[in-house]
Amino acid sequence: METPLTQHISSDRPPYNLRDYEKVGGYQALRKALTTMTPAEVTKLVQESDLKGRGGAGFNTGMKWSFVPMTDGTPIKYLIANADEMEPGTFKDRMLMEGNPHQFIEGMIISAYAIQANISYIFLRWAYKKAGRLLLHAMEEAYAAGYLGKNILGIGYNLEMHLHTGVGRYICGEETALLNALEGKRATPRTKPPFPQVSGLFGKPTIVNNVETFCNIPHIIQNGAQWFKDLSKGSDAGTKIYGISGRVKKPGLWELPMGVTMRELIEVHGGGMANGYEFRGALPGGASTDFLVKEHLDVKLDFKSVAAAGSRLGTGTMIILDDHTCPVGFVHNLEHFFAQESCGWCTPCREGLPWTEKTLLSIERGEGRPEDLDLLDMHTKYLGPGNTFCALAPGAMEPLQSALKYFREDFEMHITQKKCPWR
Amino acid sequence: MPLAVIIMAIIYIDKKPFEAKAGKNLLETCLTLGFNLPYFCWHPAMGSVGACRQCAVRLYKDENDTTGRLVMSCMEGIRDNMYVSLDDPVARDFRSQNMEWLMTNHPHDCAVCDEGGSCHLQDMTVMTGHSYRRFRYPKRTYKNQYLGPFINHEMNRCIQCYRCVRFYKDYAGGKDLDVFAAHDHVYFGREKDGILENEFSGNLAEVCPTGVFTDKTLKQHYTRKWDMTMAPSICQHCSLGCNIIAGERYGELRQITSRYNSEVNGYFICDRGRFGYEFVNDVTRIQQPLIRNGNTGQSLFENLKTVLSAGKMIGIGSPRATLEANFALRQLVGKQNFYQGIPEHEACLIQTVLETSNGGHVHTPSLSETEQADVVLILGEDPTNSAPRLALALRQAVRKKPLDNASQANIPAWHDAALRELIQDEKGELFVAYPIETKLDELAAGTFRAAPDDIARLGFAIADCLSDAAPIPLRMDDHVLETARNIAAVLQKAERPLIVSGTSLHNVDVIKAAFNIALALQTDQRKAALCFTLPECNSVGLGMMHAPSLDTAMEDVDADTIVILENDLYRRGAKQAIDGFLAKFKNIIVLDHLHHATTGKATILLPVATFAEGEGTLVNNEGRAQRFFQVFMPKNENIRESWRWLDEFHQFCQGKMPDELNELDHLLEELVTVMPQFKGVETVAPPSGFRINGQRIPREPHRFSGRTSMQANVAVSEPKPPEDTDSPLSYTMEGYRGIPPAPLIPFYWSPGWNSGQSLHKYQIEVGGPLHGGDPGKRLFHEDLVSKAGFQDNIPCAFKPHNGETVFVPVSHIFGSDELSVYSPSVTSRTPKPYVMIGRQDAARLQVTEGDLLNVRIGGVAMDLPVKGSDALPEGLAGIPFNLPSMPGLSWPCKGTLTLLKP
Amino acid sequence: MIIQETLTPEEIEEIDHEIALVPYRKAACIEALKIVQHHRGWISDESLQSIADHLEMSVEELDSVATFYNLVFRKPVGRNVILLCDSISCYVMGYEKIYAQIRDRLHISFGETTPDGRFTLLPNACLGTCDHAPALMINNELYRDLTEDRLDEILNGYH
Ligand SMILES: Cc1cc2nc3c(=O)[nH]c(=O)nc-3n(C[C@H](O)[C@H](O)[C@H](O)COP(=O)(O)O)c2cc1C
């Protein structure tokens, strides 16, 4: 089983420095792309590989790049790595950055070359102190080796790279809010269209991709589109960093072929449920995905199959709901997070999420009323995509709507018993 | 100017086809088409941002799509063959749900809220059908802030539509209001309590859809909109002639709001205009005629008869009185005895402006046209202080040029957020030449600080760079020439160049230079726009009468009687000179509404109506004649419009009896016969006999309450409403309820739309002209009247003289206007007298901020504290213009500065 | 507490470095807030004013940004800031017990500072170490797989 992204990552030692990374073939892909391929060829190859964005939305990466105007008229362009990773339950990008920063940087440089951007940013979550130190060091090395800076590999291509650490707000991960944050503004999202590819950072064409997305790029360049597609067991190409948190025996992260089943992930890699705990459901890809339950254990974890099962692959890092944990409390915790992290720009999210949270809290405390469930249903109905300004609130409704579907009796029990049966 | 091609599209709303304009958004289109669609964050002048989510509709892919999706109509551009549904149950339900969300934390305090009855939030709540609030948790509460004398803050009512910051910060360039915190704690206000600094803060009260930001001055004598008697009016406080609605209750003027005119002020007015109205209510208003040293045994008219029929009489007009009043005075005293009540120097400035503007050589832009300029040069003006609404327009102009790039990126003009993100800090080119810092400097590509004469020289030099025929200023400094060349190069490339200048510096050469630039820019394809600001609300109207100045009257007049019309001569010159002049007359008849130094000299003092108590016509800086209407009957029958008094005297001198007296319409007919340059003013508004279906236009909303009881303290029977013989407006709530002709709109109201947002029902299309055309009639010639060459007589460069200081008048939005300072709110924002000096002079005199300097100008001496300026060139000193607490000066002036030993 | 009013040369140098990287001054404001907070622990009104002046923006505009973000402290904090993750994985793994224990030991709840100024306790959204929940951060140090017996020892390491 090939694990291109994690093959050089080990928890037993510090990450490779530049020399060691080069020894195992690092920066060869960069050399190949910059010296033997045109930017358009890089974009085309990535598009053909069917690499889908690993930040949650799953959009074809090469296609996204192809919308960047490549005429001579727009000299300033930006490339941004979204390393904000603040979706609760998600911790994969941290591992990629702490484990092999050069792989990530190499991916960024190739991607920047593809769209001919001369300035790049890593938007790093503030809490990732270690990743920040390692990235700065790796960037220094890359500058010194001539992989960054002026006239890279002598082909006349220039690229600057900056590390920006955030000051905390989940919404900064939303790619247009991230642009505002980088501009030193309030991180409220922007409307699309215009897409960042046309009017992004400082009004210039910009590409934002997830860390994991970038980490895939060198391998696609080296091994080709077909190889990448063949890595997968499912309907989407490549491998995926999957993770589990919650009451399993061995919570953690694994790089597996795209399309591994939920059962395999939990039982084989996660070691099964912890002793004394039973599986009730899981959010397959972070806090803003719908619950999957026992009947879904054989669902393949790729974008298409998870969607068919009524959820989203999201970030591929799963949070397990066990039988000792109150589903109402669980969802309340999530909605508390989302209500807090609403940017306050659009009405449904700003007002709807706190209402949802208060309703859940009152149910959890045994103060709920039967009509509260209607209110929750109403929110899940109207905080959907398109009704709100960005995807935060629709994401917030995913665990709630599925919890109301799969664990409705737990909600009703709280209301009829006027207490939380788990407390 | 490239012609915008308007492409029409067919869109289907709930299956019915409609014609719509491509390039507009769906929300404004629906409103234009007459649909009632709720919204909050969108504003016609500020565009869309899609924040409130209130304007949701269902959009279908095509005719056969039955699912569709909810979209925000404000964020959807019009496309041909668009299928949308407003009536769709899900869309309706979502809108009503959105309203419930907005209302979860709203205090529902309508009964005690100033916005009640004219509240957009109330209207939209009713429109969406939301009635029962299911939220049962404690509401969020906020602390309110003290925001100064104009605006009241009540944050709990906020629905977070973001309009306030978008107006104050993005549109008006304010710095001290913003949004703080996040999620459901967002707060709109200042960092700390304090006065809102921006000159347009009052618009917050109109822009805010609920009662967060309200008019604090209205609060002092609060009246609901539906209880107000209102009339269309014109602002009296500068030369731009912004259109306003004035509202009254119990004989007191209570509120000024902006009245839309797509060619003048659009949706907004400045704070001087909004809050400067209190002079109408001032306790020192002249209430009764006063006869001094007269025959006490005789009545007023007997006294007047004696005075008016004996001896020679001269009349002194006024730039703040109406055309009608000045004309009536001229008729009374005779053409050769009528003088403009302004000093020679000012008269000369105004004549120069008129010659250049009215000759058809250059284009005089309307206020809204100034917003369209792509390059702006301000030559010797500070619009923020002398013509504030113009400064707001120029702020928008500076955004226009980058917008041209935006249209290339396919971002429509209404998409405000996307435009700002694309444009970032990019600006169109604005150049400011003025002796001191101005607020618009922050937007300027270049500033030039110099003495007025040097500013004129810069202007001449720019014109010289643009045209070989323009005269060449001699002995120019290299760096000034360089500046001139740079500015000329940018102007040359502009498609819609605009030159702004005016009279505030009291320098006629500045005006001539501005004219030369505009003329030099003229090509067959391009007529440069030249916009002048003038001192007062009817400076142009008075100027167009071509009468001699006050100085002429003072120099060579010998008469028994002087009639002074609404004019405090002591503001126009040194006290000694005015004293001497007035001493010449046996009879001094003064007509005015407020006491001042000149009324103190009157032998006969007549109380006159303010703009709120009478009708009249004013001509603004672009030569637009505009009519204002009586808002309420004066307190007593002695208070009458000046023109009525004067016209009566006139008739009376001719032996006519009061019952045959003239009406306003006749006076205007006479005016255009006698002075054909005013042809057109008689058509500025429908005549007094105008009726729709036999009905008048009511000044009172149909819910006006207390009519039968409001005077119960006087008499219990309902008084007969006053009758208005001068206009088609009535003093009742009965009458024509439809949309009246634009000059007669007394207030905005439409079924379901009680707030001012109902305005779109009065417009042909959202943001466009009013039904029947915008009010006002331009009197200036657009076609060439006579062939004019370039102006010459270029002044010499300014050289500081040892021991002699040249004073420049510094205009203040709050303080320099005669009438608005009677408002306590405006007074509290008025600066204390000061003398402003530059760095070099401060060093030479060894003074710092706050030290007292003795200022001597002619016979006038004052001790004034020093205010430092980084910009003011050596040898100049600034004196606040026309502050009420300062003695009258005759501008331009020179004098001395000496340090007062402590 | 002594409130420093103007920016130190060191702070200015660091801020100017950030300004050089962006197309206009204001765009460096978040970096500037971080720099000053790094030196002073929090952003007082006076600091806010000095930063705003240096960036040529109004205090309102800067505070609008400062108050948007979670980790710009506009109130003084203790010498050590405990950020306890209260997000979902830590919820499942029992952060509430850790919270109870901290309250018990330090007598402070979320948002409070010990009277001796030693600790400030703040709730924090997901620290991105969910496979090692529950977790907390003190200053720049991350503590994972927390148990009740380890907590006292951890707290004792901070003065
Ligand atoms: C509220 C919200 C938070 C998000 N947070 C992140 C994040 O932390 N990291 C990330 O890569 N994408 C995040 N996304 C998705 C981004 O908007 C964007 O789709 C992604 O960065 C694109 O990269 P990709 O195409 O490589 O997946 C978030 C989206 C939303 C709506």
Ligand code: SF4
């Ligand atoms: S859904 Fe609206 S309020 Fe919520 S985060 Fe997005 S833009 Fe902000």
Ligand code: FES
């Ligand atoms: S008016 Fe359309 S979203 Fe606010």
